[in-house]
Amino acid sequence: MFSFHRNGYKLIKLGMVIMNDTKKNSAHSKLLHSIQIRQKDDLLKLCFKRKHSTATNIDPENELNFDDITKGDKEVEHKLKVILLETEVMRQEGKSVPEKTFFTAEHWKELLNLSSRSARRKYLEYLFRLSKTKENRKIKRFEKKLKREEFINSKEVEKNESLEEFALKYDLAHNNMFLRFYDSTINQMYNNRLFQAMMFGQKLVVDCGYDKNMTKRENINCAKQLMLLFGENRIHEDPFDLHFCNTDPGGELIKYLHKHIPNMYELSFPLNLHESSYLDLFPKDQLVYLTPHCRQEMTEFDFDAIYIIGAIVDKINIEPLSLAKAKKEGLKMAKLPLDRYLQWGAGSGKSLTLNQVTSILNDIKLKRDWDFALRHVPKRKVVDYGTGSSINKTGSQKFGTCRPERRWKPSSNVDLNQQIFTKNKQ
CATH class of the missing domain: 3.40.1280.30 (Alpha/beta knot)
Structure with a gap:
């Protein structure tokens, strides 16, 4: 009994250690995820050169030009205000709605033409995916720009190298036998x-x-x-x-x-x-x-x-x-x-x-x-x-020509003469 209690205590202690390790690993993964999100936000700030503002600080009526969209029609203007309120409520509920700075007059006109709320929700989800795709492209473009600047700065240090040092290095920027083809x-x-x-x-x-x-x-x-x-x-x-x-x-x-x-x-x-x-x-x-x-x-x-x-x-x-x-x-x-x-x-x-x-x-x-x-x-x-x-x-x-039908053929490694075929006896 004593050995059983001692082994059970060891198992319980081992389980507590594993739980603590999993908590540490999950906390570590959350920390890495938060760091990646912060790095992405920093790149976005550098790309757009502006601070991220919350959705509640933007007044939609001050951002939109109602005359260009509604052409002075009061009913269309009232419907547009209802759609603006609807998109704001969906944004506050955590639905997939892009930022207000992403919307253009053509987007609002398309939302006005959609009759049902479900159709507008699907269109907003499509615009949300489109906005995120554009953001990711800008981030990648900015990262390539930073890498290019680092590469140029590193090459400026090597400008003072001699001709022998230049010829001994074999890469795209030095001695190379291949001709570069440009996209143009x-x-x-x-x-x-x-x-x-x-x-x-x-x-x-x-x-x-x-x-x-x-x-x-x-x-x-x-x-x-x-x-x-x-x-x-x-x-x-x-x-x-x-x-x-x-x-x-x-x-x-x-x-x-x-x-x-x-x-x-x-x-x-x-x-x-x-x-x-x-x-x-x-x-x-x-x-x-x-x-x-x-x-x-x-x-x-x-x-x-x-x-x-x-x-x-x-x-x-x-x-x-x-x-x-x-x-x-x-x-x-x-x-x-x-x-x-x-x-x-x-x-x-x-x-x-x-x-x-x-x-x-x-x-x-x-x-x-x-x-x-x-x-x-x-x-x-x-x-x-x-x-x-x-x-x-x-x-x-x-048509007289067609491909022959495929049939099963045994492998060349199989010797059919040595195979024994037996019937199941009942």
Whole structure:
């Protein structure tokens, strides 16, 4: 009994020591977390060169210009004051609401257009994430600036070194056999590809006449996809000659696209912007409108055709607008053979982004292989992509070429002659 009590006392004492160590470790982790937060706040103060003020010290009516937002409408002004009070209450409750200095007139106008409180809450959460992303970018940029200054100061000390000391050191700042490539040089190389495509490449039309059929968020998403479309086409081995037709300089889509590509209106920029229709620029018999709502599948790539992609993001409005427009203008239509070559997963949509469609067209133009071109379809949308099962079911019916079906083969290390197969006796 004595040994049992003594061992039990030791166990209790050991447990108390472990609890104290865990408390010390948790206190130490909390201390480190608080130090990291203080360092981040100090960097923010250095970046913005101002002190952080609390939300209660700012009067929203003194910060906003109501006339620019409400245009003198008393009802809109009253609704704006209610939304200001609502955002202040959400901020005091600890919800994800950005600082008042982050808001612009466009943000308040968007909040006025939202009818429900839940929609405004989701939009405020989106703005909160956006504000934190911008803060983190500024912090990283400021940290890089400090490191660059430290590096320059350290190099100033080494300026008095002799030629022999300089030659003996092998790094990027001293003796080096590699030539440095700057970002401007890479951009010039990619732009040169587009200039060559303007002279000798195949043309691709992007119809930008759907901005009035999309909401603000859809226009923002579409502008981002157009930016990615231009970037992925530029870095391709054989890019298209892009023509953005039916553009409205005062429309929402082109305004948001101009934010992503600030120099797109420059004469030296390799992008064709047309306010006129593609019917006024190209022969009608060469135009082929790519729409997912038609029945005709694009079995082979036509190098003489001028394909048209509709710049539309239809998350809310799912009407076949591109099909109706192509029928109205009497154009030939086609769709990508996605159902023929892919087996879609349950619950996944069949829609693709504009940059994914352009990448597929670039690859099918270069390789003439649908298996290779459809690699740009997100793998989360398809089932067993790459196994060849869906291709053997449909692709072999009309196309003579398809990949062989994968089957299990034993390893070369396994000797089948020495394997013993027995049946279970009942």
